[in-house]
Amino acid sequence: MGSVVDELERILAPGQVDAGEVALRRYAVDQAPVIDFQLPLAVVFPESVADVQAVVRACAGTGVAIVARGAGTGVSGGAHATKNCIVLSLERMDRILALNPDDETAVVEPGVVNAVLNDAAAAHGLMYAPDPASFRTSTIGGNVATNAGGLRCAKYGVTRDSVLAVDVVLADGSLIHTGHQTFKGVAGYDLTGLFVGSEGTLGIVVGVTVRLKYLPRDVHTVAAFYPDFRQAAAGVLAVGRARVQPAIMELLDGGTLAQLDDIHGSDLTARGRSLLLIQTDGFGAAAEAQVVRDVLLAGGAAVTTEASEEAERLVELRRHSRGVEVDDEYRVGEDVAVPRSRLVDYVAALDAMASDHGVHLKVVAHAGDGNLHPTFWIDRTGGSVDAVALKRLHRVLDESITAALAMGGTITGEHGVGQYKLRWLGQEQPEPVREIQRRIKELFDPEGILNPGKAI
């Protein structure tokens, strides 16, 4: 334990610095596979902007790194502790500072949980649109730092599209405000956009002004079961060709259905090998749902007819289709995106890879965005490490990335590069583009104390 921790204990109030073993372990990792386990020197709980500034100042010049953390639900290792770091947990800065119904904006501290903001907004007929499946636990600060997507992003956009302004503590402890309190504003460079998705490497987000959208007055949900995944993926394109913009368009494969049946005792597998869940919303929801049903029926789906409670229950199930199992070295969830027209091809390629290499595969997709979450896993042979099987797993992982890129895709649609996906970044971005990012990082954080070894 270094002197920085003593210094922090001196500066902050009792209970704000925890260097106990339990806390260190609990805050050492997020939900991603761990490739280089490190314990932080301490976990620090700022309660104000001034606290954050004091912590950053205490670390600056000492070589102690700062890993910002929201709820630790990240799945790319962005919040994993690194060597000689403190973890800065923003969870206690959880106040909604303003909610302006007529302006349709809110100002929040970074630790506000997504669902809490949404509940507060709902009281005014408003919503904060970006809804990662982790919305009940993940924080707005974490959402901003990862530019989180979610289920209803096909229609309402990702986090970036709802963030108007941020307050950021920079690497020297100074505080800046970027962006605007208005819906539109183009004065100067888009610094707000630069911080969104920067995964704690350019500054600590200590305040966020968001735009709220209208809670839809009507929601219709259609569940369509298909004999196979390819036909379901084709259904996504068919809805697009009908020029209907659903709020939610989620695609679940047979493996995912089987898993949901296992956990929840449902009978999804009996009804099809793939499920396409579509939700339309707004004043046109009923008419849109009707077009969706017609189009999917014509494409060979078994479609729920009623304005269906059951379909809505399925969306709830989908929201929880991750999270029961945590990824580890035997089980890795991916997050590629491909142009929508390649969905079918990409899933076919995944199937082929997985069966070639004897690796288990299940896939869910935010299909409206072409954003896929394949999960690859191998069986644990009685608890002991099977090096050969692990090699096969990594082979398939690598191939799945290469295939996505070859189709014009990206290595991460919404989860961020974090620590885990760094190894693939060079395949997506050539050296000159990476070099620009390093230089931007250097500009904001010359000592490299903010979440080193992440994101870029």
Add this chain to the structure above:
Amino acid sequence: MGSVVDELERILAPGQVDAGEVALRRYAVDQAPVIDFQLPLAVVFPESVADVQAVVRACAGTGVAIVARGAGTGVSGGAHATKNCIVLSLERMDRILALNPDDETAVVEPGVVNAVLNDAAAAHGLMYAPDPASFRTSTIGGNVATNAGGLRCAKYGVTRDSVLAVDVVLADGSLIHTGHQTFKGVAGYDLTGLFVGSEGTLGIVVGVTVRLKYLPRDVHTVAAFYPDFRQAAAGVLAVGRARVQPAIMELLDGGTLAQLDDIHGSDLTARGRSLLLIQTDGFGAAAEAQVVRDVLLAGGAAVTTEASEEAERLVELRRHSRGVEVDDEYRVGEDVAVPRSRLVDYVAALDAMASDHGVHLKVVAHAGDGNLHPTFWIDRTGGSVDAVALKRLHRVLDESITAALAMGGTITGEHGVGQYKLRWLGQEQPEPVREIQRRIKELFDPEGILNPGKAI
């Protein structure tokens, strides 16, 4: 004329470099007031990415600046020539390179005119959503460089929200590609967002991948006349409180109505002192329009009843409510935005300022976004310069900016800072935020050859 021009003539084909007086004058300025008139050394017309690279390389190291130009419809002087510069007109790079209906994306050269892309997309039931009122002439490259807004941005977002990737020639002549061809992608920092709105100061945009949206199948337009502007502005909030999201929500004051009557022989002034134009679109358009009508009637408006051709004609008129007169030193159009709840207060403040100082005022607003375009002018006294009146004009201009900022607004909602609004930027952004931008500029353009003296 410097040796750079000779060099450019040598490198490029005949007809690609024009140093004739007519071209120099024609390309010296955009549509903004001119505060420092300069002729460029030459106007250069690249026809390929390689041409742009060659031009940039030829200028690098010589101290000759490069002012990129699309259609020159900018109203902030971003495309004004500066001392010792060439104007790089992208107008000949006007090909739509790809239009992918299933992916709902298009790839275009920067000189493609907004309306041309929209026509091409419409053939597939798609649209490129950001629609500045200049859409018939302005270019996608110019729209990207200014992060242009438009009429239907309240619902569909601004240019940034539709741009997925850009190809950019940097200040050293190298070419990079940023972003992703997919709807979502969070690998690395958001360089795309950094180029969007950077007004030609960080690089030359030579290619743009955009996301397309669905052409709405149904559009309903409501025109509501009010006895005064304040009531009309209150109508904007009332529609918001009814949680209806119109595609278009434009507010015109009495001065604007009078001007339209003058030009088009209409009788708008006879019908009210202010007009609120609302367009709903999509499957719910009719139902939304009905709610809008009810709400506006309750607020004292005279509302068109029929699904009205007339109202649509009014939207067309609105699209052309600028452009008949060009701003000059006697007439300046502004572009502030305020939080929506302050629309009423802000317009009241404008009225007071204008009458206090004896300056003419008319206002149109993209009211859904809280983005106002007041135009201030003074009468020309027989063609001679009236220094006292000019002083009054500038006083009101300054006050209008200060008032917007005091209400939590911005000095530019969509037009950009360019050259003209630089004087107010310091009021909006404190020195540390400006300094970060200068350092980003330096990182991308160490010699300062890209559109110096603009944007930041």
